[in-house]
Amino acid sequence: MNEGDPRQKMCGPGCSAAVRRYGTWLSGVVWFLWTVTGLWGGPIAVGAAGPMDPGAVKWHPGHYYAPMSFMRNNPNIMAHVYSELKATPALRGLQVRYEWPELEPEEGRYDFTVIEQVLTELASQDKRLVVLLELKSFKPQVSPVPSYMATEQYEGGAFPFSSFGKDVPRGNNLKLWNPRVHDRLVALIRELGKRFNGQAHFEGIGLPESSMGQPLVSVSKQEVERFYDSLLSVQREMRAAFPNTMTYQFVNYPREILPTFVVRMRTIGTGLGGPDVFIDDPGLNFDQPNKPKGVYHFYAPLAGIVPLAPSVMQSNYDNTRHDGKGRVPTVPELLAFARDRLKANYIFWTRAPNFYPKVLELMNGLSTAAGPSHGLDSTCPKAYASCVE
Secondary structure (H helix, E strand, C coil): CCCCCHHHCCCCCCHHHHHHHHHCCCCCCCCCCCCCECCCCCECCCCCCCCCCCCEEECCCEEEEECCHHHHHCHHHHHHHHHHHHCCCCEEEEEEEEEHHHHCCECCECCCHHHHHHHHHHHHCCCEEEEEEECEECCCCCCCCCHHHCCHHHCCCEEEEECCCCCCCCEEEECCCCHHHHHHHHHHHHHHHHHHCCCCCEEEEEECCCCCCEECCCCCHHHHHHHHHHHHHHHHHHHHHCCCCEEEEECCCCHHHHHHHHHHHHHHCCEEEECCCCCCCCCCCCCCCCCCCCHHHHCHHHCCCCCEEEEECHHHHHCCCCCCCCCCCCHHHHHHHHHHHCCCCEEEEECCCCCHHHHHHHHHCCCCCCCCCCCCCCCCCCCCCEEEC
16 A cells, blocks of 8 residues: 655654765675475475476466455355356465464464465365454554564554544554564564475465654654564565565555665565556656665666565545546556556556456456466566466
């Protein structure tokens, strides 16, 4: 979800100086590929028989359906989703959002039943699952962290934020600058990797938008710097925990850090994704002399190097700009922008009421001549040693 005014997108006091300082600092990145076993202890079963390249990544680019969060817990809606998926060959699977508290209800006790249920349904259709860990809530009453973090050592685990220029709570984001919050998130990701990296139909896993939101509490420039350093650290750990799985980060703001932040993502091998496809948005398309460019300018230079995975959200069907001052785009226009301008390998199409029939119509009209990705770039990224179907 895009966050409003593009000039001051991400934080409050101390943020501007912090992101300028962050944007000038570039450290080396070291990461390790683990030898990964499957869910039952054997080597991951992908590709041809024989020893598998430990760097080989499951690679099924193309169009993915994205049920809205409330839909996942409604059996009737999900029955329709699976039926639509089965009837639409161009849709290669689902992108599904999961919240941290439901995956770790108590400290150190993990419950991945909700993921396994969807994965089982998808595997029966030979479709695939891409997970988005929902670590930023857009409801003031919803915390993105487990309840055990409501203690001093975790600083409560999360902070409230608002939209730019407003003092009304809009949601909550992680206090990722706290090392204990960081470490618990890494522990979750490692457990997820042990369980799902070896699953052939588990296609990808990623984190939500980089924008912090405007904190409604004081956040120092040092905490802002640690927030983004910790976010990249989590991505390094994710690549290590999922060496055979596509990993990605949704990036939108702050613009000041993007040159350095995206370069470090590239070094890690993290895919560049986005929470929105706003065709005419002035912030995401920003391009003025001697000023940081908007994130859309970073996609094309990374084509063929890391995965590119933009997301079409509900609001993107309504208007070409976040502020609503644009126009109503057509679904084919959204596809053309994500495919041609953003060089997408994956597109996540939100199953929004009133719009998903148009998405299905478009998907069913795509030519099969371009292969399973149905017109999206299927080139194996250079960040991966190899890719396997």
